[in-house]
Amino acid sequence: MSFPLLTAVAVLPAAGAVATAAVPAAQRTLAKWLALCVSLATVVLAAVVLVRFDPDGDRYQLTESHAWIADFGVRYELGVDGIGAVLVALTAVLIPFVILAGWHDADTADDEKTAETPGRRWRPTQGFFALILAVEAMVLISFLATDVFLFYIFFEAMLIPLYFLIGGFGDRAHQHGEEEASRQRSYAAVKFLLYNLAGGLIMLAAVIGLYAVTADQLGEGTFSLQAITEARANGELDMATGTERWLFLGFFFAFAIKAPLFPLHTWLPNAMGESTAPVAVLITAVVDKVGTFAMLRFCLGLFPEASEWATPVVLVLALISIIYGALLAVGQRDIKRLIAYASISHFGFIILGIFAMTSQGQGGATLYMVNHGLSTAVLMLVAGFLISRRGSRLIADYGGVQKVAPVLAGSFLVGGLATLSLPGLAPFISEFLVLVGTFSRYPVIGIIAAATIVLAALYVLVLYQRTMTGPVKAGIEGMADLRVRELAVAAPLIALLIFLGVFPKPLTDIVNPAVEHTLSDVRQHDPAPDVEAAK
């Protein structure tokens, strides 16, 4: 038996989480370094996965399959396709930066509590980093699971560590003081959990329904993606149209909450606003990608006809997300909520690309997931550094930062420009592909979506102008520029954005064959270029 590489990728951070949590209370620096080293080791393993993955080989590679809960037809099945591979890489790459950026986030909680209750076993620092690694492990396994039930379990279970990260280690900067911040924080955590739990439970009904259908038609219930796809292909499994649509809706509902898609998005601004910047990055850049990834893999893969049936509605909702998110971003007074609404707009683009059902659209959507992760990470983490200096999230409290902290302002600008998809930076390529892919099938939607890029320019540039340019405001004088640790977070991410903006081929090579598989699931082909009509 070969080395279970995919299991190792997920187990490593999980083991790291346990080890970090077990570090004695007094040695919190040790806990931090331990978490960082584990996350870096995970990057190495993820790189091995990426190298061993053959883009032109089988659809799912490095597969592992073991019996787990035979009674439910559940198997422990892992496998990686091109889309999963790049998202595994994204997750593994982002976590060390999240840890590094959040190096001191739990310290204040730690100091307060040890002062209050000396000698107790309350260890916030250890908990903070252990929870981050736990989330990483669960996200990784969701990207790798090819068994619907296995995916579902971790899709749901990851809510719990995230819930504690949002509620327990939230942002302490609040204009109405610590108590209000604490109230807002637990409100955001509960809202996050209830939204996602409700989505997950609806999905549970659909998962059970899927089992009932396969048990009914195949004689034995199964959750294996490959088994179901095969059975569909050779006609053994033929879902009734109504059943398929209900099941699709159950799955899509959960993913649309996670992604998040208008009108199920309202938990995101609260969660991102009240959590610390690294946790906000964890939510939007890593965890939410599971939602869009699952639309590609499970909604389209399991229910192709229902996906086609739902396409018009989904496209309209995605378009509303794009415009509505951008408009609300323009109107925000809070930096982190602004970035949250910008993310909602971007998730609209990703979903638009997925449901355009063209190879450019879906390839672009996959790239978009990666690039949005990187650009949001830069913007949000640098914003976090800024906020930690001034102690306020309000845009109005800033001004002229570029005079006192030019490197910080510059990094923020690059992150912002990436967010508005400036050519030369990575997000441009993915946004372009999504728009081209949408336009070739739905020209009107493509045109409207393209027009909203103007709004993106508006919210990013106005944000930059108000906070960074102009006269230096009170409270900004003497603001320190990025420290070494902070530079170590911002610089590599910016380098990645530029590199992938100029040379995206390594990613597209992996993603494109995988997208072809997904398109063949839904039995779609790119519309042939119609030269006559163009004349």
Place this chain on the structure above:
Amino acid sequence: MSTTQSLHSLWTSAAAEPDKIPSPHIEYAQLSPTLIVLGAALVGILIEAFVPRRARYNAQVVLAIAGLASAFAAVIALALDGYGTTKAKIAAMGAIAVDGPALFLQGTILLVGVVAVFTFAERRLDPKKHGNHVDSFTPQAAATPGGEAEREAARAGFTTTEVFPLALFAIAGMLIFPAANDLLTLFIALEVFSLPLYILCALARRNRLMSQEAAVKYFLLGAFSSAFLLFGIALLYGYAGAVDYSSIARVVSNSEANVDPALAGTMGNDALLLIGGAMILVGMLFKVGAVPFHMWTPDVYQGAPTPVTGLMASATKVAGFGALLRLLYVVLPGLRWDWEPVMWGAAIITMLGGAIVAITQTDIKRMLAYSSIAHAGFMLAGVIATSEDGVSSVLFYLAAYSFVTLGAFAVVTLVRDAGGEATHLSKWAGLGRRSPLVAAVFAVFLLAFAGIPLTSGFTGKFAVFKAAAESGAGALVVIGVISSAIAAFFYIRVIVLMFFQEPKVDGPSVAVPSPMTITAITVGVAVTVVLGVAPQYFLDLAGQAGVFVR
């Protein structure tokens, strides 16, 4: 002779001609689990009578645990011998079934019983009174609450060690209840386990009045439901001319050839069958705490001493659902079209009612009571599946649920302030800061109640919903999922309270328990996690136990 032969059973043989009373043939080996527990209970009474007061506690604890453990060993031996599957049979002249479901449920009840006895025996939580260790039970139950006699008893260091034999009697009754194979044995078993529970409910050391009120309420409503059950049994006897399950089932499905001349006027009268069946269902639904027969649950759970609540919430539910399953699957399968809509209705209002009302609760024990109602609803969804899968899923759910419940109530006993257990929810604020470990353990139990994956609660919920969906009850699954979402809200609220709110200045402290409560809680956590992560072995066990002997 054949007409009277069909009437013969343990209970009705006396009705035959005096010279032909057959000597009852009892399979002692197959009945050994129950007999061992009953024997231990009797010895327990003798200990109360003859052993000096100061030695009683140790003797009772050792006896109770040894009795339950050896009964469990007997269950295992019977199961290994094949009585759960191939050798399943009806023993004691048709009174007791020895089959898969019975053995599985008896094993569960015995394990739960052992853990419950651990919590009964805890004596380190309260501070010492007059130099004596005290437990959760009143020093003298017969004394007026707050009266001189009670103070004197406390000063003398009396303890109510009778709770152990009482618990053993209750557990013995619960062992018979799901195995009962005729209606009269069912009724006797019900009384055998209910009466000790009524007494146990009244024995709380603190809040004596509330405890006694709970006992009276429980007794009155329990007596009501017993009356319903008994009336239903009488009507069914009139309908079928028999009290044993298989004979009734034969009459229901019209395959009974022998009509008893004495009952010719009533036998086969459908009105008797329907009314009698409905009344028996009322009695059973009362015991499992299903809406609309749930009214007693919150008051009794709140007033009873917490270890007793733990036993009631777990073992009683196991026994009640076991008996309900056997009734519906063995006696009334021919009536399925009649009882199914009723049970659908009961399941729906139980799931939704329990979950919605729990939201407004401010007392942790009341909240857990309503949560137990919601869980009864989930299990009813599995009962309705009327398939082998349905039975085994409910069996699994019962095992999973009872350990979570027992663990949760054991944690409740630890959180205390000057007035004893601090059960008001507001007092739990910030518990995660003061005692992270206890709060984390309780959070695990809450997440299991909420059905979060990787806990036993999720596996159980998935199993019953899967069985329901496969039998075509998709709508029930959707409602179940919606109530789970509602229920998640109040479980999560307690976690928020414990971890995200500032501790109160005069908040409760967590008592350091003896190894016994620690064991109880550890077992609860271990079962919760193991059944969540690697449930296959136990699902197999429940799967093999899914067939009732007829």
